Amino acid sequence: MITEALTFFTPDTQESEGAIFFDTGIPCGFPSPADDFKQDRISLDRELIKNKEATFFARVSGQSMIGAGLDDNDLLVIDRSIAPTHNKIAVCFLDGEFTVKRLRVESDGVWLQPENPDYQPIQVTSENNFVIWGIVTNVVKKL
């Protein structure tokens, strides 16, 4: 006995849209002369973030570092993997508060230097509860 193989048809339930939209280039005509010179578009992420595992963002409150270009509400890009050295701008945790200042390593110890004449430099002593949290690599301003 011969059994005929069954063929199943799946009904097409898609409703017609009237026109078919092609979202890829139409495969004829000349290839773009730029194809061989394709590069990735400029990316701010790539430019500002050198080490993504160690990078954090924070916002500035106040103007103690205005001389270094850090204004109220600016966005800081902080890289924790950079070693804190003399003259770097660092986010520090000092006695219960986050603060951003320039690091000064002098013969008499470590100083946190504001960049605003209205503020006094702070000397860090063993009395302080002090951690250098990360180094500021970039500032992003909204105009």
Next chain:
Amino acid sequence: MFALVDCNNFYASCERVFQPQFRNTPIAILSNNDGCVIARSDEAKKLGLPMGAPAFKYKQFFKENSIEVFSSNYPLYGDMSSRVMSILRQFSPDVEVYSIDEAFLVLNTIENDNLNKLGHEMRNRILQWTGLPTCVGIAPTKALTKISNKIARKFPKETGGIFVINSEEKRIKALKWTKIKDVWGIGRQLQKRLTQQNIKTAYDFTQLSDAWVKNNFSITELNLKKDLEGITTLTLEDDHPVKKSIATTRSFENTYTDINDIKERVATFANSCAEKLRKQNSNCNILLVLLQGNRFEETSQSYKNSTTIVLPHSTNSSLTIVNYATKAIETLYKKGIKYKRAGVIVTELVPTDNHQLDMFARENPKHQPLMKAIDDLNNKYGDQKLKLANQDLGKTWKMRQEHLSKQYTTQFNEILIIK
């Protein structure tokens, strides 16, 4: 050689990175809905705060002992975890993420000096880059790394957070130090049976004969025994195994008696399951819906019911899953009961791209692009901005999270503020 890197008190440590004022304060992290304690800092452990302690019962205890309490902040913990894992991949291409806060690595150096140094490098890099303290256990097998890690954690001063098992002498000493209940993979039942045999330490376990272990237990325990003997039998498992079922079950913040309130909750849970399905590219075939009365109220406490629905076709559409889940509530609901908890579980999962086409019942083809659009928008604008109409629009955040810290690394408007 293998390494096991484990973050110390991970949730508490994540909170401390962004709130360093709590570096030496006892910390407790509460479960979803601020129900019970799910993580503790060392200081909180020392105070005798037990794991799983119900938050409402321990209010006074928290206060008296100045314990800093946090709601769980999973967006933060998840991001910090992915940073740690990605740093570990710089040390080895073979990394198995074992849980949110620990990972196994395959190390390819054999010189003993280097292993210790390598362990220190891993630990220091993670600490400096993320602020999270870890312990590193290095040993010839996975089961032994679990033990060496424990030693590193237990003796921070002597080990500096790194312990390497690289000699027979050290292996035996470590096994003798390890109680049988602390051996990786020995559950409570097994532990009972082993104690009856007078097996008290990991070392005692390895002294049993292979045949006896296999006959009395199973091949799993035999593999574990070999691993403890230093013979590699357990290897790295694939990253991100696709989950076999997904559940969203929660207690309500209040008790509900009205069916519409319950339907709204269940719609939200079902929607969350559907989202998780789409995230891992799965469809489900079976849906379980659970409903439970208030355990602290006499007439309601015994009420507990559930129903299973076999779906006509596999799906990950929120619309379909929510629809079936809310229908299920109509069969489960009884008047006069104060409901406190519900849940939705999706199971019998299949990959989205090869689900069987049913000739007679299949998903409306418009659902898929719609779901993608919803997911994209919710990813962009934060959690749950776009909801289905049967979810309550007024209640934007239903979970009780009274002690939630900021999402410092995943939401721009919640980043650190610095003076």
